[in-house]
Amino acid sequence: MTTKLVIGLDGQGSGDRALTYAKDLAERIGECELLVAYVIEWSPYSFQTAEENAQRHKRREEEISTAMERVVDPAVAALKSAGMTASGIVRHxxxxxxxxxxxxxxxxxxIIVCRSSEGGFAKRLFGSSTANLVMSASVPVTVIG
Structure with missing residues (x-):
């Protein structure tokens, strides 16, 4: 059976610590697949004009493309070059x-995440998001310092 680890990245240096931990853990496990995930924080509860709604989908697609190119693809490439089975995903x-x-x-x-960084995902995650993830996740969550 293949073990699948989901690694939450923030686009900051702390993501490297989460990747390093996940890579080390995958090597210990053996047959393992790594899924690099980047979440663009977005709330469906914002009020917008009709013009803003018309542009919203285009902006979201651009954000996903940028996050894949700048954060997820390089992380996946590094894992693959180390001999790991890896893929990536970006969501809002x-x-x-x-x-x-x-x-x-x-x-x-x-799920593997890092709790501290220069900002971004981990800064948001260290607050209520970390508590929510740890308390509500359907699988174990490892929070790297």
Missing amino acids: GDVADTLNSICEKEGGHQ
Whole structure:
């Protein structure tokens, strides 16, 4: 049976620590697949004009493309060059809910995130998102310092 680890990245240096931990854990496990995930925090509860709604989809697609190119693809390439089986995904949404949803949908066995960084995902995650993820995740969550 292949173990699947979901790694939540933030686009900052702390993501490297989460990747390093996940890579080391995957080597210990043996048959393992790594899924690099980046969540663009987004709330469906904002009020917008009709013009803003018309542009919203285009902006979301651009954000996903940029995050894949700048954050996820380089991480996946590094893991693959180290001999790992890896893929990547970018989604919009609440960080904790979206990471858990990705893990459930993709058959993940564990979520790995980092708690501290220069800002971005981990800064948001260290607050209520970390607590929400740890308390509500359907799989174990490892929070790297």
